[in-house]
Amino acid sequence: MSGYIGEFISLLFLAVALGLDAFSICLGLGMQRLRLKRIAIIGMVIGAFHIVMPSIGIFLGKVISGQIGHWTELAGGVLLFVIGAQMFFSAFSHEKQRVIQPIGAGLLLLAFSVSMDSFSVGLSLGISGVKTALALGLFGLISMFISWAGMLLGRKVRGVLGIYSEILGGSILIGFGIRLIFG
Template sequence: MSGYIGEFTALLFLSLALGLDAFSVSLGLGMQRLRLKRVALIGLVIGVFHLLMPFIGIVLGQLISSQIGHLTTLAGGLLLVGIGCQMVFSSFNHQAKKIIQPIGVGMFLLAFGLSIDSFSVGLSLGMSGVKTLVALLLFGVMSTILSWVGMFLGRKVRGFLGVYSEILGGSILVAFGLRLVFG
């Protein structure tokens, strides 16, 4: 019985660690003027990607080497840097239309970039024999909840920071993307 509790606790902390990435980026996203329906949808999409990417990693873990994890992490980091830079630059030019917004394809690109590290975790989990369904559900639920919390806190901070909130939000995305790229 204590083995199951220990495994569940380890998976809970791992899902919290993966979800904190989504939280920090969502904090920046929440500083944009997003409607509550959009916040709910973004959180759900991020959660689904945090469920799907480790699943794909677990399935492909037997077929590919661990070297592919480094390439996907680099791609995800560069994607987040690009989105963050676009947010910062568009905050200086209020007439410029945003290229990437957290709607449509932009929302899926954002969720993909955030869940890249979950793919790498899935690769290693596939070889360790953990309870796959429990791990996937924890990853999805935790990242969804932390995304929502981050966006709601970002909405509150936006009121305090005013015009500078979009610069801060973009800076958070750039910083997280650079952390993925450079470790």
């Protein structure tokens, strides 16, 4: 019995660690003018990707990861950098249109980029033989709730900081994009 509790607690901590990247990025996104419905959708999609990506990792194995892992991180980094730069510079513009919005393909790319580390974790989970359904469920739920928390906190900070929140949010996204690009 204590073995199951220990495994659950370990997986819970791992799920929180995987969700922290999403939290930071969603904090920046929340500083945009997002409606609560959009926040809910973004969180659910990120949660779904935190289930799908480790599932793929579990089944693909390390050989494929070594060949494509760098390119997917690079693409995710470029996407975050572009969204952040656009958000940063829109703070100085009188136009309030965003080039990339977290809807459609932009949302899928965002969710993909923040769940890349869960793909790598999936590779190692497949080897270690943990309870796959429990791990995937925790990854999805925790990352969804953490994403919501980040966007709601970002939304609140936006109200306090006003226009400077776009600069701060854009800077956060640019920083994470650079981190992914240059590793």
